[in-house]
């Protein structure tokens with residue numbers, strides 16, 4: 001029915017894909033043109049990743065047609081042919097971590113019995129990377145590279161294989177602001193050469209920055225394709241949710257909670273990661289640690305939950321010392337943990353939503369250490385409703401859930417123990433805009449119920465639920481912002497530009513308009529860092 005699909009880098013129509021009773025795609029369609037940066041957005045479970053699997057030959061659709069440049073897609077199973085058409089940069093890397101950059105670049109291209117000439121291989125790899133402006137040591141193992149470099153290697157590998165369409169599935173999820181800028185600069189350059197991009201993201205801001213066209217999927221179907229310029233965020237969210245008005249979470253502005261301290265650190269430090277930190281989180285309080293992943297906030301969060309052993313300092317929960325460097329002790333002491341990376345630390349794929357949500361509470365749900373399935377399921381049902389988890393029910397294996405919905409199960413699990421303090425590292429990573437709101441609302445409720453919470457993130461939306469935000473830069477708390485901060489002030493502090501936020505006595509937004517405040521760092525009481 002498309003008259004101009006010959007011009008399309010990729011065209012898909014009538015795509016149907018079922019997983020058992022779940023209809024992941026139901027007559028889906030999409031067209032991406034050469035040189036276009038096309039965003040694909042939608043709520044968790046809308047079918048985005050499934051479409052990516054179909055467009056890359058990883059999943060066989062039950063019905064529908066895919067063409068590249070007007071020609072039918074390669075046959076099912078002809079992996080090499082698919083790779084010449086399309087490449088995908090996944091959130092989870094497709095490169096082999098144990099192999100070097102050069103080996104990964106030519107992976108799969110040396111078949112048969114030909115011997116490999118290593119010196120030539122490295123020379124070719126270096127030339128290839130240089131062609132795409134990627135500065136990476138070809139002898140380095142992939143596992144030793146950062147996310148950003150790994151993605152660039154993947155992109156270079158794809159393009160060198162002849163692909164003219166690159167699919168980026170949440171590529172920015174693990175990059176910091178500077179890394180995102182560099183990735184986008186590279187992608188703009190590729191577009192200018194006529195490469196087509198399909199960009200999947202839950203960050204509508206990024207869609208506006210990078211893309212000229214956006215397609216919205218809802219409930220397994222395409223519901224809107226429109227030019228990005230001039231498209232209001234509200235209209236986009238309305239298309240994603242199918243609701244006219246999207247409720248927007250109001251930033252905190254109220255007085256700072258004054259409950260008993262639930263978490264206290266004294267001179268807590270990890271050499272090379274963060275300087276001695278005195279932190280107090282009170283009952284009813286949500287404290288944000290804002291900054292780039294490498295800035296120290298993540299390391300602080302990981303130390304609080306026992307993943308890292310501090311070189312100095314103490315942690316106490318409700319006045320009782322916690323043995324540091326031990327996850328089980330942290331859990332037992334009442335520190336709940338929402339990890340950043342659900343793939344590595346989160347879930348047991350074959351187990352059900354209910355089992356995963358209650359993995360750490362097996363002693364609590366029934367008498368004598370038994371787990372009563374009825375209670376497990378009741379808790380899971382509550383969480384499915386509260387966090388808006390899209391699933392066929394508590395008994396569904398988590399492997400059948402979309403990425404964002406899996407992340408919600410990770411959060412449910414942390415809440416199952418009713419922690420005294422919840423430590424969440426980038427908790428809304430991969431979660432759609434509406435679910436983000438529900439999820440942060442739950443964190444808020446946990447605090448309002450008398451617990452405390454620490455959110456480590458560089459996402460402003462995550463930090464808006466906080467009663468106060470500490471900017472962490474190069475391992476130090478450089479500024480403290482009470483609720484009511486302005487975006488640009490916090491962003492500047494996270495990037496190490498600003499030295500201080502508005503003091504607690506200042507009206508919200510005080511200091512707004514200053515590009516780089518030069519006042520001394522504001523730290524309160526014992527809070528902050530020692531050298």
Ligand SMILES: Nc1ncnc2c1ncn2[C@@H]1O[C@H](COP(=O)(O)OP(=O)(O)OP(=O)(O)O)[C@@H](O)[C@H]1O
Pocket residue numbers: 019020022023024042043044045046047048049050051390399400401402403404405430432
């Ligand atoms: N391997 C699978 N087995 C069973 N169901 C699946 C499988 N993969 C996906 N689904 C289901 O298909 C639907 C679409 O999932 P998909 O992963 O495509 O969503 P998505 O839009 O990419 O979501 P997210 O934003 O959370 O990544 C979901 O209901 C999901 O539960």
